Amino acid sequence: MLTLNIIGAGRLGKTLARLAQDSGRYRIGAVLCRSLPAAQQACAFIGGGEPCDSLQALPAANLTLLAVPDGAIANVAAELAASGRLAAGSVAFHASGVGEASLLAPLAAAGVHCASLHPAFSFAEPARAVQGFAGTRCALEGDAAAFPALQDFAGAIGAVPFALAPGGKAAYHAALSIASNYLVTLHDLAARVAAQAGMADEVAAAVLGGLMRQTLENTLALGPQAALTGPIARGDAGTVARHRAVLAAQDDALYCALGLATARLAAGRLDAAAQAALGQVLLPGPSAE
Ligand SMILES: NC(=O)c1ccc[n+]([C@@H]2O[C@H](COP(=O)([O-])OP(=O)(O)OC[C@H]3O[C@@H](n4cnc5c(N)ncnc54)[C@H](OP(=O)(O)O)[C@@H]3O)[C@@H](O)[C@H]2O)c1
Structure with missing residues (x-):
């Protein structure tokens, strides 16, 4: 079973983590929010994962999702790279629609395979989103070495992935x-x-x-x-x-x-x-x- 860490358990993070947990193919590792109570609440919704409020405490994982707001992705990626918690060869991805995988550049420099996976879906409310997510198209962009793992992940949560051309996120x-x-x-x-x-x-x-x-x-x-x-x-x-x-x-x-x-x-x-x-x-x- 593969391990998935979630950094930022808001509307999208909670939904994808719950779908991954329910698939039976992923073990949720850490669920990280800036406050422990928020992380605990998220774990209760997800039905798995260890609540966490520090990047330093992140366990090893095959995949790490940075589901923080777009404006925070680059900073969190830089802090995460500095923490040295992600192993070279593991996969890190964010879910921004317009941001490219290059937002994770400090992690890529450390040998982590970095990509973005954007579900074309509106995550207004996690419980509703979990019910309606099946069949959602997900745009993949970034390091091709991350694609097989993310295509498997997308399939496991009921999504349909497709690849974007390099530099295609803004369009x-x-x-x-x-x-x-x-x-x-x-x-x-x-x-x-x-x-x-x-x-x-x-x-x-x-x-x-x-x-x-x-x-x-x-x-x-x-x-x-x-x-x-x-x-x-x-x-x-x-x-x-x-x-x-x-x-x-x-x-x-x-x-x-x-x-x-x-x-x-x-x-x-x-x-x-x-x-x-x-x-x-x-x-x-x-x-x-
Ligand atoms: N919502 C959608 O419909 C949708 C659709 C497609 C893609 N996306 C993408 O999904 C990503 C997340 O969006 P969202 O709508 O899920 O946002 P959200 O509901 O605001 O959730 C963001 C989460 O990140 C946490 N957070 C914020 N700053 C952080 C930091 N510096 N370190 C760690 N955690 C932090 C917040 O928790 P605390 O405040 O408790 O720390 C919150 O749980 C974005 O990239 C967005 O573009 C969203």
Whole structure:
């Protein structure tokens, strides 16, 4: 059985440790928090591990997860390297979405195989996260020597690992942020504009929610170009101008930026005149209408 140390037993640390414990394939070594009571509580949730509040007391382990906040990873890695507690040839990894394995450089210099493993999952609450984690995709990046152990770990906790290209973390995380966060922003924008039309909140929620779900399903099934419908896909510059005329300046700027990107997506099915008309009507700034 392999031993896994957890440094930072918050939302992600507790969840992954509990899943590893439940898999029966890992023994949880130390569970380290800055206070012993927090570590004790975490061990109770995990169902294993030794509560610990000092890096100096870390036992030997095959794998060590640094599940501290992103801003603390580099410092904890440096302290850990200075402590000499991790053996050369063991694996250390963090779970930051945007940070690279190089945050663990002092450990790598000591011969530890360092990587990042980022689950594309929201760990809002550990008990719920444990229930819903199966099938989560996990991005792996860093020292390839760490990959076999981390692929096994991911499999044991029910995740599906995939490797990122070297230097790909920032683009990977930007893609996730756009897909997740900006979807929320788009919904908010649409809801504000719907309110201008006098739609009641519950009516707008039903209309916009249904349409957004259906559009996402179409996009995933058909691809973005085939899924695209609406005035820009039809080259209908007149409708676009009427939209712009009712939008507040800030909403209009976003509408134009997204409209121009949408026009590029639709370019294959529009003739040159329609493309030019759309380019003109979507020029940022005061609308012609
Ligand atoms: N939450 C998510 O949805 C999610 C998703 C994907 C990836 N991640 C990544 O997972 C990592 C952890 O995030 P999280 O959301 O689990 O954070 P969190 O809930 O805030 O937990 C962080 C833990 O680290 C401990 N800690 C903080 N500073 C420390 C230090 N210097 N030394 C030792 N322990 C320290 C904290 O415990 P004490 O305060 O008791 O010491 C706490 O238990 C981050 O890299 C994050 O980007 C999170």
